[in-house]
Amino acid sequence: MTALVVGLVLFLGLHSVRIFADDWRTRTRERVGANRFKLLYSLFSVLGFALLVWGYGQARMSSPVLWVAPLGMYHAAAGLMLISMIFLAGSHSKTSHITVAVRHPMLWGVIVFAAAHLLPNGRVADVVLFGAFGVWAIVDLLSCYARDRKNNTVYPQPVLRKTVIHLLAGVVFYAVFAFVLHTILIGVSPVPGR
Numbered sequence: 001m002t003a004l005v006v007g008l009v010l011f012l013g014l015h016s017v018r019i020f021a022d023d024w025r026t027r028t029r030e031r032v033g034a035n036r037f038k039l040l041y042s043l044f045s046v047l048g049f050a051l052l053v054w055g056y057g058q059a060r061m062s063s064p065v066l067w068v069a070p071l072g073m074y075h076a077a078a079g080l081m082l083i084s085m086i087f088l089a090g091s092h093s094k095t096s097h098i099t100v101a102v103r104h105p106m107l108w109g110v111i112v113f114a115a116a117h118l119l120p121n122g123r124v125a126d127v128v129l130f131g132a133f134g135v136w137a138i139v140d141l142l143s144c145y146a147r148d149r150k151n152n153t154v155y156p157q158p159v160l161r162k163t164v165i166h167l168l169a170g171v172v173f174y175a176v177f178a179f180v181l182h183t184i185l186i187g188v189s190p191v192p193g194r
Contacts, residue, residue, distance in 0.1 A: 001059045004128060007052025012136045014045050019143040052129065059125035067122035078178065078190060080116035084109045085177065086170030096166035097158040104144045110137035 017025045029037045087109030090096045102108050114134030118126065147153075183189045 001055065001063070001125065001128070003051050004055030004059050004125060007048050007050070007055050008129070008132045009048075011045060011048030011052055012132060014041060014048060016136065016140070019140055022147075056125055056129050059128075060123060063123040063125035065123055066127065069120040069122055073119040074190075077116040077119045080112050080119070081178065081190070082171070082174045084112040084116060085174035086167060087112060089170035089173045090166035093162050093166045095156050095159040095162045097160070097163040098166055100155050100158040103148060103153075103155060104141055107137045107141040107144065110134070111141070 032040075086098070087102070087105040090098055091106035091109065093099055096105075099105050110133055114130045114137065117130040118134070121130065178190050
């Protein structure tokens with residue numbers, strides 16, 4: 001469990017700098033240069049992510065069980081993950097109706113992802129991993145909304161074609177991940193009965 005917690009602190013800590021120390025981040029980027037800052041940020045993020053993935057893999061099977069989810073929770077998780085993937089797939093589409101409505105679809109995607117994974121996974125390690133991501137995403141989302149208000153951010157008018165592409169990309173992303181990549185990368189099929 002130690003590697004999981006250290007990985008989460010490193011990964012989510014780095015991704016929280018803009019929430020808690022935006023001025024420091026700006027000054028540091030100016031002092032060391034944007035490219036060097038991005039390189040260091042990326043290296044430590046990858047290290048944190050690798051640690052949390054490895055730590056979760058180590059802790060998952062020996063972690064105490066808090067609840068055993070009924071089969072319906074797996075179906076609910078699958079439905080929520082479709083919504084999550086749609087949010088995530090359109091995070092760079094600034095003129096999708098979805099992006100214009102929620103403003104920060106990637107963070108909404110992480111929140112839904114965390115909720116979807118907490119429903120069927122009731123071990124302590126699951127709560128630590130997915131709970132941490134969910135709490136972080138909520139705090140970051142609130143910070144982003146506050147920054148938008150402070151900066152008087154104006155979002156563009158939505159474009160139907162971009163929304164359709166956004167939705168299609170999310171559905172394809174979901175299908176590929178649910179039916180192929182999740183089993184390969186995680187070792188567990190998220191599709192009940194497979």
